[in-house]
Amino acid sequence: MTLTQEATAGRAETRARPGRRRSQRLAALAFLLPALAYIVVFFGYPLVGNLVMSTQNYTVRSFYTGQAPFVGLDNYAAVFRNPVFGTAVTNTILFTAGSIFFQFTIGLALAVFFNGRFLGSATLRSLLLLPWLLPLVVSGAVWRWMFDQDHGIINAALRALHLASGPTPWLTSTSWALPAVILTNIWIGVPFNLVILHGGLRAIPDVLYEAAELDGANAWQRFQHVTWPLLRPVTGIVLMLGLVYTIKVFDVIMVVTGGGPADATQTLTTLSYGLSFHDFAFGQGAAVGNILIVLATCFGLVYLRSARASLSEVAS
């Protein structure tokens, strides 16, 4: 859609006088220059710097001496040999898949529910945005308090409902910690899914539902044959955005478990942080960061493809 708009604009421009066109190009460049410079310095440089660092033995001393010997792929080899790396990859996948699946299904169910017209639906829906707008550190702290083994509300509720015989060690057991951080992250991500999917639902014309109802389709059939197919473009974008955001989550894990206990909730992001800022092995931290970039880019490219597909669908 935007592409065609730009193309027509370009055609109009060629009809203008060439002198003015050049002056407009220069002006445009001048307006764009600060952003261009910022992106080169603050994205270009870190990306290259990170690549270079990952091939160097970069330690605390390097900051003072300015020297870091070239070690080739030793950092990557060290990372792959690190037993925590495998755990981090598995956890990143479990964390991302678990978060997105439940964020999306709960978000979609709520979007369908709040799409109906009833008293207060708009107000209630906007209240649900709050968890998403809060600083992640705040949400993480609250959930850490709720997960507290002895004084947390979650264990108290389970006890009151006779669902658990003893207190569950949510954050101190290696098998419960990962589900606990995933649960926290689901709570944080539901509002985002709800809002975007609700926007997508609103764009579906009412006549289609009326026609389906006349044809005798029940609620589930209407969802299956009208809502779901027409929501496809938005669904793709929500899932991809969720993937790109979730794969690099840092705050939630750091605050709720700090990657522990015994590395049970370590992901690639927290591992990279730990290597650089705790062990001061900046070269290895950079190597893990680069592996994360490769993962995020793969997903990002899929996102861009689906975004372009849905954009051209809208345009046609």
Add this chain to the structure above:
Amino acid sequence: MRTLRHARLRTVAGLVIVAILLFPLYWMINASLQPSGALLKPSPELFPANGTFDGYRRALSGQLGHLVTSLIVSLGTVVVSLAIAMPASYALAQLRIRGGTMFLFVTLIVQMIPGIVMANALYTVFSNLGLIDNYLGLILADSTATIPFAILLLRAFMISIPRELSEAARIDGAGYWRTFTSIIVPLSRNAMVTAGLFSFLFAWADFLFAITLTTGQSFAPVTVGIYRFLGNQSADWNGIMATATLASIPAAILLVIAQRYVVAGMTSGAVKD
């Protein structure tokens, strides 16, 4: 009659859903008002019946400086982001520019770069430039997340401003800068509010740059303050939850007074129309 009762049932169900999903926030406020002794009882108090403001007193005495730091960094991020993104969006949306599509593609791509990678590299640069434990350092780092977002959002809006408006201004003798300040900026007010609001919220919530680009001395935003509070004395849940409540205030205020802009910003990344 049947549909009316049906709608009422849905309102009740909606209330229940909201109550369940917002319960953690109630639990935060509840804990922020209860004396630490009450919080450590075997069965939790559901209401702050014997409430106390001690937690808020401790939060303010220990964290007020951090809250102010966060405020300065967030406002600075808003200014820097808009100052860089506004002219760029004008060039991309209203002026013919070579490589404009390429530039947009780059702004989309850089948003996917994980923050930890940026932090890793920025730490080495900033420590050489003296930008660690520094307002400007954090503002510039936070802007890496907000500038690409602001450019995409503002450009998408400015494309809808008819080009005839700025053409007419130029025929009347206005230069590009004049056209930008007296036509584009006033017309883009709503999109600017949305972009500014999200820049503020991002910088306010930022933890990754805050923890990596500060050394833990006196200079720290409130997110780092809460994190250290949790690590140092995790028994003082009353004080921690009071600080967390204070740190949630900007988001709550913005949701109440600027909900329209919030929704506009959230959907802008995903639903392009």
